[in-house]
Amino acid sequence: MTGIRFERVSVAYDGTTVLDALDLTVEPGEVMALLGPSGSGKTTALRAVAGFVRPASGRVFLGGRDVTGLPPHRRGIGMVVQQYALFPHMRVADNVAFGLRAQKVPRREIPARVAEALEMTGMGEYGRRYPRELSGGQQQRVAIARALAVRPGVLLLDEPLSALDARLRSGMLAELARLHRELPDVTILYVTHDQVEALTLADRIAVMDRARLQDVGTPRELYRAPRTEFTASFVGNANLLPVTVGSTGVAFDGVELQVDTQGVAKGAAATLCVRPHLVGLGPGPNRLAGVVGEIQWRGATHRLYVDVGGHRVMADVRELRRPPAPGEAVEMHFAPEDAVLLAAGVSRD
Amino acid sequence: MTRRLTWALPPALLLAAAFLYPLALVVRQSFRPDTGGTSLQPYTDVLGSVAFREALWTTVWLALAATACCLVLGFFLALVIAFVPFPGAKAVARFVDVFLSFPSFLITLALLFLYGTVGMANGLWTEVTGAASGPFRFLTTPWGILLAEVTYFTPFVMRPLLAAFSQLDTAQVEVAASLGARPGQIVGRVILPEALPALAAGGGLVLVLCLNEFGIVLFTGAKGVTTLPMLVYSKAILESEYPGACVVAVVNVLVSVGLYGLYRVVSRRAGA
Amino acid sequence: MLVHSRTGKWTLWVLFLLLFLPLFALPLLVILAASFAGHWSGVLPSDFTTAHYTAATSGESLQALITSLVTAVTASLLALAVGTWGALGAHALPRPLRRVLDALFVLPVAVPSVVVGLAVLVAFSQPPVLLNGTRWIVILAHTVLVTAFAYQSVSAAVLRLDPAYEQAAASLGARPAYVLWRVRLPLLLPSLTAAAGLCFALSMGELSATMMLYPPDWVPLPVQIYAATDRGSLFTGSALAVVLMAATLLVLFAVARIRTRASYR
Numbered sequence: 001m002t003g004i005r006f007e008r009v010s011v012a013y014d015g016t017t018v019l020d021a022l023d024l025t026v027e028p029g030e031v032m033a034l035l036g037p038s039g040s041g042k043t044t045a046l047r048a049v050a051g052f053v054r055p056a057s058g059r060v061f062l063g064g065r066d067v068t069g070l071p072p073h074r075r076g077i078g079m080v081v082q083q084y085a086l087f088p089h090m091r092v093a094d095n096v097a098f099g100l101r102a103q104k105v106p107r108r109e110i111p112a113r114v115a116e117a118l119e120m121t122g123m124g125e126y127g128r129r130y131p132r133e134l135s136g137g138q139q140q141r142v143a144i145a146r147a148l149a150v151r152p153g154v155l156l157l158d159e160p161l162s163a164l165d166a167r168l169r170s171g172m173l174a175e176l177a178r179l180h181r182e183l184p185d186v187t188i189l190y191v192t193h194d195q196v197e198a199l200t201l202a203d204r205i206a207v208m209d210r211a212r213l214q215d216v217g218t219p220r221e222l223y224r225a226p227r228t229e230f231t232a233s234f235v236g237n238a239n240l241l242p243v244t245v246g247s248t249g250v251a252f253d254g255v256e257l258q259v260d261t262q263g264v265a266k267g268a269a270a271t272l273c274v275r276p277h278l279v280g281l282g283p284g285p286n287r288l289a290g291v292v293g294e295i296q297w298r299g300a301t302h303r304l305y306v307d308v309g310g311h312r313v314m315a316d317v318r319e320l321r322r323p324p325a326p327g328e329a330v331e332m333h334f335a336p337e338d339a340v341l342l343a344a345g346v347s348r349d
Numbered sequence: 350m351t352r353r354l355t356w357a358l359p360p361a362l363l364l365a366a367a368f369l370y371p372l373a374l375v376v377r378q379s380f381r382p383d384t385g386g387t388s389l390q391p392y393t394d395v396l397g398s399v400a401f402r403e404a405l406w407t408t409v410w411l412a413l414a415a416t417a418c419c420l421v422l423g424f425f426l427a428l429v430i431a432f433v434p435f436p437g438a439k440a441v442a443r444f445v446d447v448f449l450s451f452p453s454f455l456i457t458l459a460l461l462f463l464y465g466t467v468g469m470a471n472g473l474w475t476e477v478t479g480a481a482s483g484p485f486r487f488l489t490t491p492w493g494i495l496l497a498e499v500t501y502f503t504p505f506v507m508r509p510l511l512a513a514f515s516q517l518d519t520a521q522v523e524v525a526a527s528l529g530a531r532p533g534q535i536v537g538r539v540i541l542p543e544a545l546p547a548l549a550a551g552g553g554l555v556l557v558l559c560l561n562e563f564g565i566v567l568f569t570g571a572k573g574v575t576t577l578p579m580l581v582y583s584k585a586i587l588e589s590e591y592p593g594a595c596v597v598a599v600v601n602v603l604v605s606v607g608l609y610g611l612y613r614v615v616s617r618r619a620g621a
Numbered sequence: 622m623l624v625h626s627r628t629g630k631w632t633l634w635v636l637f638l639l640l641f642l643p644l645f646a647l648p649l650l651v652i653l654a655a656s657f658a659g660h661w662s663g664v665l666p667s668d669f670t671t672a673h674y675t676a677a678t679s680g681e682s683l684q685a686l687i688t689s690l691v692t693a694v695t696a697s698l699l700a701l702a703v704g705t706w707g708a709l710g711a712h713a714l715p716r717p718l719r720r721v722l723d724a725l726f727v728l729p730v731a732v733p734s735v736v737v738g739l740a741v742l743v744a745f746s747q748p749p750v751l752l753n754g755t756r757w758i759v760i761l762a763h764t765v766l767v768t769a770f771a772y773q774s775v776s777a778a779v780l781r782l783d784p785a786y787e788q789a790a791a792s793l794g795a796r797p798a799y800v801l802w803r804v805r806l807p808l809l810l811p812s813l814t815a816a817a818g819l820c821f822a823l824s825m826g827e828l829s830a831t832m833m834l835y836p837p838d839w840v841p842l843p844v845q846i847y848a849a850t851d852r853g854s855l856f857t858g859s860a861l862a863v864v865l866m867a868a869t870l871l872v873l874f875a876v877a878r879i880r881t882r883a884s885y886r
Contacts, residue, residue, distance in 0.1 A: 050788070050792055051791075052788055052791075071791070071797075072788070072791035072792055073791045073792075073793075073794050073795055073796055073797075073800075074794075075792075076794070077792055078792065078793070079788075079789065079792035079793075081785055081788075081789065083783075083785060085783070085785035085786050085788070085789040087786060087789075087790075087804060087807075087808075088808070089807045089808060089810075098790065098793055098795070098803070099793030099794050099795070102790070102793055102794050102795035102796070102799050102803075103793075103794040103795075146789075146793065147792075147793070150793055150794055156792070353710075353713045353714055354714065354718070356709075356710045356713065357707070357710030357711055357713065357714055357718075357722060358710075359706065359710075360703045360704075360706040360707035360710060361707065361710075361722055361725060363703055364703065364707070364725060364726060364765070364768065365725070367741075367761055367764070367765050368728070368729055368737070368740070368765045369725075370744060371737075371740035371741050371743060371744030371745070372732070372736075372740045374740065374743045374744045375736070375739060375740045375743055378743055422640065422644075425637075425640075426637065426640065426641060428623075429633055429634070429636075429637045432623035432624075433623055433624050433630055433633050433634070435630075435634050435637075441641065444645070444646075445645075447870065448645060448649075449822075450818075450819075450822035450826075450869055450870070450873060451649075451822075451826060451866055451869070452825070452826025452827070452828060452843055452865070453826075454826075454828055454843065454846070454847070455648070455649075455652060455862050455865075455866070456648055458652060458846070458850060458855070458858060458859065458862060459647070459648030459649065459651045459652050460648065461850075461855060462651045462652070462654075462655050462661065462855070462859075463647065463648070463651055467661070467662045469651070469664055469665075472662065472664045473664045476664060499644075500644050500645065500648065503644070503645075504645070522623060526623075526625075532623050532624050532629075535623060536623070557730065557731055560733070561732075561733035561734060561735070561736075561829075563733070563734060563735050563828065563829035563832075564828040564829060564843075567828070567832070567847065568847065568850065570851070577733070578733045578734075578735040578736070578829065581733070581735045581736060581739055582735055582829075582832060582833065585739055585742070585833060586832070586833060591743065594739055595739070595743070598733075598735075598736040598739050598740070601733050601735075601736055602731075602732050602733065602736055605731055605732065605733060606731055606732075609731060
């Protein structure tokens with residue numbers, strides 16, 4: 001069982017800090033997603049674990065062992081990258097056997113290990129093929145089989161699904177989840193910019209932005225109770241309303257709203273986060289009145305953009321029989337327990 | 350880091366031993382006249398001679414003229430192959446590649462049959478006019494060498510150009526045409542700017558190769574036309590005058606490297 | 622696509638052919654025709670014969686062909702080894718040092734081949750290494766001359782090689798030497814064969830340095846061609862030239878076959 005620990009890991013290229021003092025622990029057997037926009041430092045963090053970038057400062061531990069100065073081939077990891085990097089001059093079986101041969105696994109054990117890894121990813125039939133004879137999804141499976149064949153304690157996945165089309169992607173997502181159930185001991189570090197992938201697959205998500213770790217938590221925690229505006233807007237959609245904290249609630253655009261103000265000083269400026277799908281149409285508690293700016297039909301739902309005192313509030317409601325027209329006045333509401341108050345001090349800026 | 354350096358060192362040392370060390374010995378020998386001691390005597394002897402100055406001048410102007418002709422001709426031919434393609438244009442492009450793998454002196458050999466005193470051109474002339482001999486006698490003059498060099502080195506300009514043209518988005522040409530640009534404008538405003546780096550690279554290579562060309566000159570057999578490489582050969586091998594040969598060699602290297610450097614500066618200023 | 626009018630196109634094509642045929646196609650055809658000619662003093666050759674080829678593929682001439690082939694193969698392989706090693710080594714170095722190595726390996730292109738010949742002659746006619754008068758001095762000069770081209774084409778290929786492959790290999794536990802042997806070199810194989818072909822062709826046609834260096838018992842084909850034309854046997858010279866071109870093309874063709882196979886995998 002191998003965990004991963006980052007201890008104040010910083011990486012800089014040509015004077016630009018691309019990873020700033022990352023502190024993060026991934027428990028053995030856990031799936032940790034590194035989620036963030038491009039340039040957030042998430043891939044750099046993964047490459048620091050693999051050994052392809054050398055931290056300017058800080059240490060990386062694998063299974064309690066300091067590997068900061070260790071070359072990649074002595075770290076005992078498995079890795080799958082965006083474009084798979086299957087060796088084009090080797091058949092699928094030789095690709096999968098590559099790590100075993102490189103690590104001098106006894107020759108007679110290799111065929112069984114290769115077959116096992118290919119079976120596990122549903123590619124048992126394709127051993128004799130060359131990578132260029134496979135589809136993108138099949139190449140992806142071979143890349144995973146190749147990484148798993150060496151039985152790594154840690155599996156690093158760098159945007160593994162981003163080269164696939166949408167339909168294949170959701171199928172592969174289910175496959176990855178199944179693989180992890182079959183191999184519960186493998187610790188997985190999963191880099192992605194796609195919140196759905198992170199929410200579906202990860203035990204915990206580390207949200208990254210601008211070279212820094214913004215937030216860590218289970219998908220549910222981050223979604224229900226984000227600690228920063230960045231997390232709130234990057235993990236799921238969010239209405240972020242500027243409010244002033246009062247004694248029993250907050251004031252938004254002159255309207256009193258009932259929300260939990262625990263932990264935020266009275267009179268302070270803060271941000272109220274409400275998920276669009278938790279906003280209802282019609283009168284109710286925590287009433288917001290405004291004018292419809294735009295309305296989009298999305299099949300099962302309608303998305304309303306409503307102008308409330310100069311602020312745009314999004315509401316996702318079940319498909320409406322008679323949707324309001326742009327310019328029409330509407331009322332909206334939300335339950336007090338569905339709103340999260342973010343103190344100004346923990347917003348990212 | 351030190352390990353990486355250790356790995357890069359053996360091939361570098363091999364090349365240094367087989368190339369830099371001999372080159373250094375040439376420089377050393379150029380300061381050692383046959384009469385003994387170390388002096389500038391070989392330099393004053395060689396630089397003062399008429400033969401050397403003529404060779405230097407011939408080499409430089411031939412190389413510059415050949416390079417200019419190759420650039421113009423190569424640009425035109427590559428342009429037609431790439432943008433006004435005809436059936437067989439691909440085969441012509443292939444032929445250019447094949448041409449590059451042949452030695453230069455073959456061209457001079459061929460020109461002997463074409464324009465030599467008893468060659469095709471003069472044969473045609475005497476048959477048609479009944480004259481005793483033909484008017485084509487330029488083969489043993491610098492013009493013959495110029496023709497051979499232009500013939501042989503134009504493909505060296507065409508190949509990088511064709512590669513550059515194949516990367517040029519044809520949509521650009523089509524959009525320009527759809528906006529009403531005439532072919533001349535498209536060539537000047539769209540194609541030429543894209544092709545400049547390839548043109549500059551090809552021209553630089555041709556310049557250096559022309560300055561250093563030996564086979565074409567040797568095969569012409571023209572006693573009146575001497576270039577620097579030819580002078581090195583005749584001094585060293587025919588006259589066994591090594592210090593003098595070394596002086597000419599040093600000058601030739603300096604001229605080649607110097608003109609090439611100048612060319613790079615000029616072409617970079619010109620935006621290539 | 623550039624010129625749309627029919628007359629415009631035809632004008633350009635006719636101009637193209639008027640320039641291209643006499644300048645590039647005619648010389649090679651003329652050599653081919655001359656190699657079969659028994660006599661040529663008018664417009665066209667006459668008295669066709671294959672006698673020049675009989676002469677060109679026997680005795681001294683055959684020896685010259687073999688000499689050229691041995692020299693070219695040896696020099697290309699040596700140049701390929703040194704050039705590839707140099708290019709791979711340089712690639713791993715930090716940029717300033719890589720520049721130094723680039724310059725060192727490209728320098729032989731800028732230096733006249735005659736001067737390379739002279740330098741090799743001067744250096745290896747004296748202790749500590751005496752090669753003058755042996756075939757090795759010719760092979761050494763050829764190697765120096767073509768190494769530059771091998772280095773350049775391999776180093777361009779190394780630069781194009783996606784680092785993801787070697788990183789994937791390293792992440793699977795492969796040591797650098799294993800990665801080099803099993804991943805990087807096989808992926809470079811198409812470029813290596815292309816470089817080998819280039820080196821071979823250059824060495825086959827090398828005349829400048831060779832003229833300075835060849836010992837009497839190691840006369841390569843280009844020198845033989847020069848000797849023939851210099852004594853006035855132009856037709857024999859042409860037949861030898863055709864043999865030289867054919868041998869070069871044959872080897873290049875074989876190399877291209879290997880290359881397609883290598884890149885197809």
